[in-house]
Amino acid sequence: MALMKLEDGVELYYEDVGMGSPIIFIHGVWMSSRFFKKQLPYFRQKYRAISLDLRGHGQSTHSDSGHTVATYAKDLRQFIQKLDLRDVTLVGWSMGAFVIWEYIHQFGEEGLKGTVIVDELASDFKWPDFEIGAFDLPALTGMMQQIQTDQRGLLKGFLPLMFKDEVPDEELEWMLEETTKLPASIASAILFDQSIVDCRPYLNEISIPTLLCFGKEEKLIPIAAGEHLNKEIPHSKLEIFTNSCHCPFLEEPERFNKVVEEFVRSLS
Template sequence: MPYLEVEDHVELYYEDVGEGAPVIFIHGVWMSSRFFKKQTEHFRKNHRVILLDLRGHGQSEKVHHGHTVANYARDLHTFIEKMGLKDVVLVGWSMGAFVVWDYLHQFGEDNVKGTVIVDELASDFKWDDFPSGAFDFPTLIHLMREVQNNRVGFLTEFIPLMFKEELPQKEYDWMLEETTKLPESVASAILFDQTVVDYRNQFENIKVPTLLCFGRAEKLIPVEAGEYLNKHIVNSQLIVFEDSCHCPFLEEPENFNEVVSEFVQSL
C-alpha cells in the first residue's frame, strides 16, 4: 500500500490513480478516504485522482501528536510538495473544507487551480456573532465526553445523521469501522480543534474558483451555510443536491461526480 512520510515517523496512506489535473479528496473528522470510493472510477477517466487519509485517520500512521486543522494543512502541503503535484484541485468535505481553507491561508493559491467545498460551515462553533454554528460549548463538552466514554454508542446515532435516507446495515458497518480506527485520544483532540476554528475573516482573500456542494436535507449542516459561503467567497458558485444530506458524493454519486467534473474541466 502506498504511504508517504510527511514528518519523521508520520506516514500518510494515499491512493493515486489516473492521469491529468490532480484532484485531491480530503475527508472529514474521524472519516477516511474510503468515503470517496464512488469517485475513483469516474474521475480517473479524465483526471489524476488522489484519495488521502489525514494524519491518524483511516490507514495513516496512528500518531498521537499534531492533530490540529492547521497541522493537517501542513501535512497536505508537504504531501503535495513531495509528490511534485502542480495546479491541484482540492476537494474538502466537512472538516476537509477547513483543511483546504487553512492550506490557502498558510501557503496561498499559486499551486491551487480550484477548490470544492462539500457541506461545511464557516465555523462549527456558535460564536456570539455567528449563531448558525453547529455546536455551543455545552454541546462540545458533551461530544468530547461521548467520544471518550461512549464512542460506538455515539457514532451509532451520529452516522445516520449524515444521510437523508436510512442507511443500509452493510454501509453503516464499514463506516463505523472506519470512524473507530482513531484512538479516542486523537478523536477527541481533533474534534475540539476542528470545532473552534473560524475562517470567516479569510474568505475575502480567497480568489481561486470555488464550487460549493451542499445537501438539501439539514440534519447536520443547513443550506444557509452554503449561501453564506457563496456570499462571502467572491469567485464561488453554490450547487444544492436535493436528495442528499451531508454526503452528496455517496448519496447522489453520479450527479456529484458530473457536477464536480464539469467544474474541474472548466478551470
C-alpha cells in the same frame, strides 16, 4: 495504494489513480479516504484522482500529536510537494474544507487551480455573531465526553445523521469500522480543534474558483451555511443536492461526479 512518510515520521496512507490534472479528495473528521470510493473510479478516467487519510485517521499513522487543522494543512502541503503536484483541484468534505482554507491561509494559492467545498460551515462553533454554527459549548463538551466513554455508541448515533435516507446496515458497518480506527484520544482532540476553527476572517482572500456542494436535508449543516460561503468567497458557485444531507458524493454520486467534473473542466 501507498504510504508517504512526512518529515516528523508520520506516514500518510493514500490512493493515487489515473493520469492528468490532479484532484485531491480530503475527508471529514473521524472519516477516511474510503468515503470517496464512488469518486476515484470515475475521475481516474480523465484525471489523476488522489484520496488520502489525514494523520490519525484511517490507515495513516495514529500519531500522539499534531491533531489540529493547522497541522493537517501543513501535512497536505508536504504531500503536494513530495508528489510534485501542480494545477491541483482540492475537494474538501466537512473538516476537509477547513484543511483547504487553512492551507490557503498559510501557503497561498500557488499550484492550486480551484476548490470544491462539500457541506461545511465557515466555522462549526456557534460564536455570538455566528448563530448558524453546528455546536455550542455544552454540545461540544458532551460529544467529547461521550467519545471518551462510548466512542462506538456516539458514532452509531452520528453516522445516520449524515444521510437523508436510511442507510443499509452493511453500509453503516463499514463506516463504523473506518471511524472507530481512531483512538478516542485522537478523536476528541481533533473534534475540539476543528469545531472551534473560525475561517471567516480569510474567506475573502480566496481568489481561485470555488464550487460549493450542499445537501438540502439539514440534519447537520444548514443551507444557510452554503449561502453564507457563496456570499463571502469571491468566484464561488453554490450547488444544492436535493436528495442529500451531509454526503452528496455518496447519496447522489452520479450527479455529484458530473457537477464536479464540469467545474474542473471549466478551470482549464
